[in-house]
Amino acid sequence: MVHLLHSDTTNLRRLEQNTVSVIQAGPISAERDDALAKLPLILQTSLDTRQLLRLFDEQIKPLLAHNGLQFTHPDNKFEFRLGNNRHHKCNYQLEIDQEYLGQLTFSRAYRFSDNEIRLLEDLLCKLIYPLRNSLQYARALDAALTDTLTQLPNRQAYKNTIEREIDLAHRLRLPLSLLVLDIDYFKNINDSFGHQVGDETLCRVADTLLASLRRSDALFRIGGEEFAIVLSHSHHEAALLAAERLRTAIYELNQSNTDQKFPISISIGLAELCVGESADSLFLKADEALYQAKFAGRNQVVTSRVTA
Numbered sequence: 001m002v003h004l005l006h007s008d009t010t011n012l013r014r015l016e017q018n019t020v021s022v023i024q025a026g027p028i029s030a031e032r033d034d035a036l037a038k039l040p041l042i043l044q045t046s047l048d049t050r051q052l053l054r055l056f057d058e059q060i061k062p063l064l065a066h067n068g069l070q071f072t073h074p075d076n077k078f079e080f081r082l083g084n085n086r087h088h089k090c091n092y093q094l095e096i097d098q099e100y101l102g103q104l105t106f107s108r109a110y111r112f113s114d115n116e117i118r119l120l121e122d123l124l125c126k127l128i129y130p131l132r133n134s135l136q137y138a139r140a141l142d143a144a145l146t147d148t149l150t151q152l153p154n155r156q157a158y159k160n161t162i163e164r165e166i167d168l169a170h171r172l173r174l175p176l177s178l179l180v181l182d183i184d185y186f187k188n189i190n191d192s193f194g195h196q197v198g199d200e201t202l203c204r205v206a207d208t209l210l211a212s213l214r215r216s217d218a219l220f221r222i223g224g225e226e227f228a229i230v231l232s233h234s235h236h237e238a239a240l241l242a243a244e245r246l247r248t249a250i251y252e253l254n255q256s257n258t259d260q261k262f263p264i265s266i267s268i269g270l271a272e273l274c275v276g277e278s279a280d281s282l283f284l285k286a287d288e289a290l291y292q293a294k295f296a297g298r299n300q301v302v303t304s305r306v307t308a
């Protein structure tokens, strides 16, 4: 059975419900009203969707017993769980003005009564606007960290990641390597075949690099035809193998695509993080090695010999 609820412009669509009333000693109504009144103020304190759901869960627990809360937003590929899943569920499709916000599921070991469902729906009406704000904020953050052409994380995302990963590597004494790579003679491709072909080439290179990397390796487009790859937990030897694999994968595009009228290759500079080294210093080492790879004839990998 599907239920629809309208609350101003807010729609909470209940998908299914196991309806056997359970008599429960709930909080007295004054307490409940007080908690309901405070809820919007508390939910205003975070724009982070996970934190918002945590706060919501925490605040409603005394009002409505439940074991598990699960939120999924398929478009955002977002899934979040709190507590443990139980057999009896209350599912809601959350919408505001036809904007789909996701599905929220509450579960526990025994059925939700009609009174509890009404209470839950009152509570959800307080959640829905802060939830929309948090999802919009996440989308804006995502856009600020994504390169619009290749859809790869951009330079700012690289800066955030490298700082975090270097910090972790120093604290846990883990190895870390950085590759900085650049498409060879890219200007010629633009000049001879136009910007559109240049853009398509950038996307093809990005896709090929991505397909040749491990999931744990992080690829970024940090400039025009320049990419960076952070290889966490990787010593120089492992990074060199990865770099050679990437160089070969790009070079093989020349064989696999017979329509292609120009050769594609990349040059790669590799540097391994030294004890106490900063992100800037590591980048300079890799960039200098890239320059040497260009100077030595391109389509090759060069390792930095500089130690910090």
Ligand SMILES: Nc1nc2c(ncn2[C@@H]2O[C@H](COP(=O)(O)OP(=O)(O)OP(=O)(O)O)[C@@H](O)[C@H]2O)c(=O)[nH]1
Binding pocket: 149, 182, 183, 184, 185, 186, 187, 188, 190, 194, 195, 196, 197, 198, 199, 202, 223, 224, 225, 294, 298
């Ligand atoms: N199509 C396209 N071209 C870009 C983009 N960003 C930068 N470029 C071009 O990339 C070219 C980079 O040229 P150069 O820095 O001279 O390097 P190169 O021709 O690859 O030569 P080497 O790196 O020395 O092998 C310039 O022509 C830029 O205009 C982009 O988003 N799309």
